[in-house]
Amino acid sequence: MRVLIADDSMVMRMMLSHCVEEMGFIPIVAQDGAEALELAFRDGFDIAILDWEMPKLTGMEVIRQLKEHPRTSYGHLILVTGRDDQSSLIQALNGGADDFIRKPLVPAELVARLRAGARIVEMRNRIIRLAETDPLTGAINRRCFLERARIALNDAERHQRSLSILLLDIDHFKSVNDTWGHAGGDVALQRFVSVCETSLRPNDLLCRFGGEEFAVLLPETNPYVAVTIADRVRTAIETTNINHDGITFRVTASIGISGIGTDGLDAALSRADAALYAAKRAGRNRVELAR
CATH class of the missing domain: 3.30.70.270 (Reverse transcriptase/Diguanylate cyclase domain)
Incomplete structure (x- = not known):
């Protein structure tokens, strides 16, 4: 499972990377929204953990472009923010985020949400494979x-x-x-x-x-x-x-x-x-x- 991490804080990037590696996943790390998009389009990912407030492109702007591109539209997108009002949660989900984590991050909550995201990705991938594959030969249709x-x-x-x-x-x-x-x-x-x-x-x-x-x-x-x-x-x-x-x-x-x-x-x-x-x-x- 490949996890894209995008945050302008080096401390947050290191903490998130460590957590992802401890779960046996592969971290792909970006320091701003523009680099996150570049890595996503070039290397692909399964789950993304995106800070809302980032230079060049915000987390919400990254999510919008990922959802619009056929290569990245099926990724599971988790938005991280210090905002704690309900209207921000609604805005994030309406804007394409699949999940939402508030700062300060609680490691146990992050692990639980990553595991939930991994289950969703695996189920989604199985459905996509069934839809794309010829059942007799295994070649794509x-x-x-x-x-x-x-x-x-x-x-x-x-x-x-x-x-x-x-x-x-x-x-x-x-x-x-x-x-x-x-x-x-x-x-x-x-x-x-x-x-x-x-x-x-x-x-x-x-x-x-x-x-x-x-x-x-x-x-x-x-x-x-x-x-x-x-x-x-x-x-x-x-x-x-x-x-x-x-x-x-x-x-x-x-x-x-x-x-x-x-x-x-x-x-x-x-x-x-x-x-x-x-x-x-x-x-x-x-x-x-x-x-």
């Missing part, structure tokens, strides 16, 4: 992939970095189901995902796009490097044995590739789809780069 791809595209445009996409289709998958039954087809899909994940890089994003079609987002990768990655994946799929009900068989995949440019994600998906069908027309079990 199409809706989640498109959301993350659009965020990645915005980041790539902001930092002028390359971004590419692969569309993969298991060749003649209907014959797999016809020959080995749907149970055999399910095993093939699961093994396919496992092989892809092993062959891809840690930051690459694999998705079950629909049926036997999959998509991969390749951050900081131009289309020509993507060809090498795609062919590595294709070879791994081709040479992998799939075991089901005492029988061993193999599958192959066709792959279409496109860079994602200023014309957006939908246009890149369309190009990758055209390249995928070109790979199929050319005999399948091959990689094609969009022209």
Whole structure:
């Protein structure tokens, strides 16, 4: 559990960090609101403990921006303040804070609120995983992939970095189901995902796009490097044995590739789809780069 701590008092930062570490959590420490936002957007967090009165950005201003950004909107936000009036509590909760601690801090209360926040974060993460994941293969689903791809595209445009996409289709998958039954087809899909994940890089994003079609987002990768990655994946799929009900068989995949440019994600998906069908027309079990 990663806990973002933001306070302009060095004593408070040290005390909060010590408490967080004693609980087995990882502290991420900022000395003002602007640095807190920078660390949150760059490194992510699970729980944030934010002082209300800070230089550059107040705790409430930090909370507003964290709630507005899709990457940080699900964090559990605890506001710390010396204010003791009820109207401030109402303002904090209405402004997006999930919890509120008054100064002077009581360590036992802080620990209790962090534990409560951790339970909420864990439950929220489980729900998000269920909503984002294909239940058969464990790959993320199409809706989640498109959301993350659009965020990645915005980041790539902001930092002028390359971004590419692969569309993969298991060749003649209907014959797999016809020959080995749907149970055999399910095993093939699961093994396919496992092989892809092993062959891809840690930051690459694999998705079950629909049926036997999959998509991969390749951050900081131009289309020509993507060809090498795609062919590595294709070879791994081709040479992998799939075991089901005492029988061993193999599958192959066709792959279409496109860079994602200023014309957006939908246009890149369309190009990758055209390249995928070109790979199929050319005999399948091959990689094609969009022209």
